[in-house]
Amino acid sequence: MRAPDESKARHERLVRLGLEVSRHLPARLIRRRNGQWALTVGTETVYCAGAEGVYAYVTHHGLILSPANDEGVAQAATHLAAGGGR
Numbered sequence: 344m345r346a347p348d349e350s351k352a353r354h355e356r357l358v359r360l361g362l363e364v365s366r367h368l369p370a371r372l373i374r375r376r377n378g379q380w381a382l383t384v385g386t387e388t389v390y391c392a393g394a395e396g397v398y399a400y401v402t403h404h405g406l407i408l409s410p411a412n413d414e415g416v417a418q419a420a421t422h423l424a425a426g427g428g429r
Contacts, residue, residue: 353391354380356398356411360389363416367424384423 357372361382364370370384381403382389388403391411398411400419408422409415 349394350378350380352396353393353398356391356400356416357382357389359416360391360400360411360419363420364423367420385426387423389419389423 357380361370361372364382364384368384370382373381373383375381379390389408390401390403391398392401393399393411400408400411400415402408408419411419
């Protein structure tokens with residue numbers, strides 16, 4: 344089981360990515376039955392992976408989009424908007 348603060352940190356990072364992506368495409372933040380947060384953008388599902396303050400945006404297929412920091416949000420949003428996850 345994840346620590347509550349890590350789950351909250353992942354959720355906050357996915358919210359930031361969702362807001363950025365939603366400028367270009369519809370995006371929806373969902374919570375899986377196992378408690379894991381995910382962002383769906385079109386047919387792509389994105390998770391925030393990592394631990395101890397070091398996180399990255401990762402697709403369902405294991406493609407690392409970018410680090411989950413300020414620069415990484417824009418980079419991952421651009422990648423998803425361009426359809427790069429397909």
